[in-house]
Amino acid sequence: MTATLAQIRLKRAYDPPQKEDGARVLVDRLWPRGLTKEAVRVATWLRGLSPSNELRKWFHAHFEQCREFRRKYLLELQSPAAAQDLEKLHELRSANRTVTLVFASKQLECNNASVLKEFVERKWRTGGKAAPKKARPNRIITSS
Numbered sequence: 001m002t003a004t005l006a007q008i009r010l011k012r013a014y015d016p017p018q019k020e021d022g023a024r025v026l027v028d029r030l031w032p033r034g035l036t037k038e039a040v041r042v043a044t045w046l047r048g049l050s051p052s053n054e055l056r057k058w059f060h061a062h063f064e065q066c067r068e069f070r071r072k073y074l075l076e077l078q079s080p081a082a083a084q085d086l087e088k089l090h091e092l093r094s095a096n097r098t099v100t101l102v103f104a105s106k107q108l109e110c111n112n113a114s115v116l117k118e119f120v121e122r123k124w125r126t127g128g129k130a131a132p133k134k135a136r137p138n139r140i141i142t143s144s
Helices: 053-061 066-077 080-095 112-125
Strands: 007-012 023-026 098-103
Touching (some): 053 066, 066 112, 098 112
């Protein structure tokens, strides 16, 4: 019998916690403005999985550049600094049916939690190899 992998969900910190959220993990560098610990109700806060302050500030000023944010953030997630918190997230995933990545951003489609979810799902599906897809160089086709 094989173990079932935990479902990864995303949820804004400003949305009320629900039982179905399972283990709630805050993945932002800063605590959500105006919320108490009781309101957010997270199992843990993994700051090491949030974008660096520099990247967070850059993205706040350049929301339209989602692809570039994603590229830069994926590189940060592969750094040794993120490894310890990735391991903690993996342990939570192993011990729970559902893990909900909690974030504060108003950007629902492109935010650090959505990129992190994609990253860890690919990492766990491929047995730990989660390098971002590299762009293929353009081929030059010449006619003879």
